[in-house]
Amino acid sequence: MNNRLDLAALIRWQNARQRATAAAGHGDEGGLEEVSGFGTNPGALRMLAHLPEGLPAGAPLVVALHGCTQSAAGYDRGCGWSAMADSLGFALLLPEQQRANNSHLCFNWFEAGDTARDAGEVLSIRQAIDHLVRTHALDPRRVFITGLSAGGAMTAAMLAAYPEVFAGGAIIAGLPHGSALGVSEALRVMARPQSLSAASRGGSVRMASGHKGPWPRVSIWHGEADHTVHPDNAEESAKQWLFLHGLADAPAAEERNGGHLRRRWTGPDGTARVELHRIAGMAHGVPLAPGEGDGRCGEAGAFLLDVGVSSTHGALAFWGLEEERAMQAASRPAPRPAPEPARAAASTFPGMFPGMLPGTSSGPASAGAMDPGATINRALKAAGLL
Incomplete structure (x- = not known):
């Protein structure tokens, strides 16, 4: 058999395996519950959720969008989102792409019909959020969204299309909103984005909804050795949100811990509005610190990279959810000591x-x-x- 036939056979085998894996994945959601009947669902997405036992009314909601070739359950397990939801007390929504929409299971962040307000996939995600907020009495002022790669680019699209819905977001190895239209342009900007002015980047978001502000707070994460989505996309995303928040180019704070560089821009009240994390030597994926203990969660895997830095914890801290839980615990009366046993x-x-x-x-x-x-x-x- 010649090399061409070998390659064709390999591709057929891989495609068959992907189909089998996808079919099997629908039967094993890793403890997630599928949500149906949440709206018209024009983007034809699956919706899975995790609601911790005893979740009180007024709890926050986090939306997490997987990357290409991933499932919602696998992304949840890898990033540790359900475990953090149980620990900190928030609801979790995990939209899932279907192969009929995109053969590689990517969210269609480069298609106008899926990223325009009140259309396609962004409307499906919006309807799922509305459904969970309404049926579980969640706090509509504390809805957050994050995602990896295509999920990160779709996170940017959601923040642009519905900025009034979100208190904050986290874009991981993603791209700025409005950076591509169509597959060819998407591949081009993934390889190397065009350097545009902050006004141009911010204008793409302003035109998406007509919203005048206030704008969601945004955390941006990217590996410096990412050869799938060029790291300069992180800088372009930062430009976009700095412009919207009316912040200067120079960060208010810059910290480096080994290969982890974090820059922060704060508003007049001292609250961080935009932050950018660059991680030296990290390829394309989610920065993780797998395991148990402080600052650790999740499991390493494909595009789920153990670099000793947990972006899951980092995003939650940036949004204020970790601090809020700590303050709640501190405000509770100290338990009375148990009487000495007879x-x-x-x-x-x-x-x-x-x-x-x-x-x-x-x-x-x-x-x-x-x-x-x-x-x-x-x-x-x-x-x-x-």
Whole structure:
């Protein structure tokens, strides 16, 4: 078999495997619940959600958009979103692309029919948000959105199309809104974006909805060794949101921790409005610190990269959700210490009577060997069990 036939066979095998994986994935949602009947759903997306047990009314909502070739459940597991929802007390919505819409399972961030306000995929996501906010009495003022790659670009599209819906967003290895129209242009700007003025970038967002502000706060994350979506797209995204927030080019703060560079721009009240994270040596994917413990969550995998930095925690902190939970915990009254347990009898063997030694009793010592029954009775009375 020649090389051309080998390649064709490999492509057929990969496509068959992708179809089988996708079909199997619909049966294993990793604990997520599918949401149906949430609206007209013109973008024909699947909607999956995680609602922590006992979630109170007025809880925040986080929307997470997977990247190409990924599923909602896999993205959730990799980023640790459900675990963080349980820990911090927020609802989680995970839209999922279908292969009938895009053969690579990418959100169609480069199609006008899917990114224009009240049309296509962005309207499907908007309807799902409305459904969850209404049916679970969530706080409409605390809705946040994030996504990777095509999901990051669709995050930018959602922030542009519906800025009044979101308090904040996080764009991970994505592109600025309005950067491409059609597949050819999308591939071109992924390889190297055009350097445009901040006014031009910001104008694309202004035209998307006619919104006058206030604007969502935006966190931007990108690996400096990303060969799929050029890192300069992060700079163009920063321009877009700095213009909308009326902020100067120079950041208010710049910090470097090893290969992790963070720049922050703050508003007049001192609150960070835009931040940009650049991670040296990181390829295309979500920055993660997998595992358990402070600042850790998720699992490494394809486009889910263990670089020792958790963008999941970083986004939540930027939005104020981690701080809010800590303040709630601090405001609760301290638990009263439990009363010291009474001394109870379990047997007459050494070490099983707390505070009593074998051969002793709670009453006067007898001249001879003690009656074990009497010892047990005295201990039970002392413990309030008789």
